[in-house]
Amino acid sequence: MKRNKISPVLPVYNRADVAMVRGEGVYLIDEDGRRYLDFAAGIAVNSLGHCHPHLVEALAAQAATLWHCSNLYRMPGLERLAARLVEHSFADTVFMTNSGAEAVECGIKMIRKYHAAKGTPRPRVITAQGAFHGRTLACISAGRNARAIEGYAPLLDGFDQVAFNDLAALEAAIGPETGGILLETVQGEGGIRPHSRDYLRAVRNVADTHGLLLFLDEVQCGMGRTGSLFAFEDYGIEPDISSVAKGIGSGFPMGACLATERAASGMGQGAHGGTYGGNPLATAVGNAVLDILLAEGFMKNVRRTGAELKAALCDAATRFPAIIAEVRGMGLMLGIKTNVPPRDMVTRLRAGGLLAVASAADSVIRFVPPLTITRAHVEEAMRIITRTCEEWT
Numbered sequence: 001m002k003r004n005k006i007s008p009v010l011p012v013y014n015r016a017d018v019a020m021v022r023g024e025g026v027y028l029i030d031e032d033g034r035r036y037l038d039f040a041a042g043i044a045v046n047s048l049g050h051c052h053p054h055l056v057e058a059l060a061a062q063a064a065t066l067w068h069c070s071n072l073y074r075m076p077g078l079e080r081l082a083a084r085l086v087e088h089s090f091a092d093t094v095f096m097t098n099s100g101a102e103a104v105e106c107g108i109k110m111i112r113k114y115h116a117a118k119g120t121p122r123p124r125v126i127t128a129q130g131a132f133h134g135r136t137l138a139c140i141s142a143g144r145n146a147r148a149i150e151g152y153a154p155l156l157d158g159f160d161q162v163a164f165n166d167l168a169a170l171e172a173a174i175g176p177e178t179g180g181i182l183l184e185t186v187q188g189e190g191g192i193r194p195h196s197r198d199y200l201r202a203v204r205n206v207a208d209t210h211g212l213l214l215f216l217d218e219v220q221c222g223m224g225r226t227g228s229l230f231a232f233e234d235y236g237i238e239p240d241i242s243s244v245a246k247g248i249g250s251g252f253p254m255g256a257c258l259a260t261e262r263a264a265s266g267m268g269q270g271a272h273g274g275t276y277g278g279n280p281l282a283t284a285v286g287n288a289v290l291d292i293l294l295a296e297g298f299m300k301n302v303r304r305t306g307a308e309l310k311a312a313l314c315d316a317a318t319r320f321p322a323i324i325a326e327v328r329g330m331g332l333m334l335g336i337k338t339n340v341p342p343r344d345m346v347t348r349l350r351a352g353g354l355l356a357v358a359s360a361a362d363s364v365i366r367f368v369p370p371l372t373i374t375r376a377h378v379e380e381a382m383r384i385i386t387r388t389c390e391e392w393t
């Protein structure tokens with residue numbers, strides 16, 4: 001027997017000591033049978049909650065039919081999912097991935113390829129402070145979060161990070177080698193920070209003026225999270241490239257890079273690839289998720305429950321100013337800035353039966369529940385939050 005100190009699971013996560021074994025709708029159940037109201041949703045992933053019957057049926061049927069055949073062949077599920085994403089967005093074409101980071105990687109490569117294929121290489125990409133784009137070397141080089149990059153030098157060259165929501169800083173960073181701008185429409189890991197409407201609209205104009213591609217990373221804020229299928233819809237703009245993941249599979253690992261025909265003009269045969277992306281299991285789930293997200297009235301309901309939760313959190317902030325400093329976000333992508341350590345608060349909420357996510361940055365707790373929650377779930381969450389604040393010592 002090996003006498004290692006390291007655990008068999010690579011210890012890169014600071015895990016809570018609860019073992020989750022089952023999910024039912026908006027609830028997670030641990031090995032002791034304890035039920036938690038899940039406003040963490042696997043970090044904004046389980047957009048339709050746990051074990052949604054329509055998704056279970058789609059996945060089970062596909063599992064009994066065909067799992068994988070590779071991108072060597074046409075795949076009807078992939079073709080249908082891509083066509084539906086195209087129909088409901090700015091995009092003309094879609095590359096499917098297995099994760100958010102891969103979707104971002106695809107978009108970064110696409111920016112470089114676009115300019116290179118035109119014979120005018122402009123490989124540099126402007127990014128924002130506080131950004132999170134995933135954990136590959138390119139993605140941490142883009143995000144430049146101090147903890148995420150520590151020990152990983154040399155980083156990938158070609159990213160210029162500017163202050164958040166600061167147009168003058170962004171314009172000043174544009175040089176002859178700048179080829180694109182990569183922003184999260186609403187920063188997630190950075191602490192639920194929406195860009196201002198004026199800023200994002202101005203960035204769209206600046207990109208057009210300078211011939212840059214605008215790449216909006218919607219891995220966290222997209223797929224209905226803000227109450228629109230894409231968060232940029234709330235800003236009245238369209239990007240040239242966008243990455244989605246998290247909510248698109250509601251727990252099945254998948255992502256997508258969406259692009260206009262022009263932005264993707266460099267991406268011919270052999271330019272990019274991946275063994276698994278768009279495989280039949282994933283696209284069966286992705287299509288089933290879209291069935292529900294696109295159903296009449298679904299987004300309206302997200303906006304309504306989001307507004308109810310936000311209003312209730314604002315009330316709590318007024319009642320408990322020593323604990324809650326600020327409420328942020330839109331739709332069901334909400335955060336509270338806390339005057340107490342956010343990890344402690346998350347631990348106490350969990351003890352009370354409510355799951356939330358601490359943000360790496362900015363003392364923020366995120367509430368990113370399944371988009372299927374009802375007013376009753378909002379009330380149940382607020383009872384736990386209120387009790388936790390009352391009992392805080």
Ligand SMILES: *Cc1c(COP(=O)(O)O)cnc(C)c1O
Nearest residue numbers: 099100101132133134188219220
């Ligand atoms: C989570 C996230 C990613 C990375 O997604 P993975 O599936 O973990 O690779 C990228 N961008 C944003 C905005 C995210 O929130």
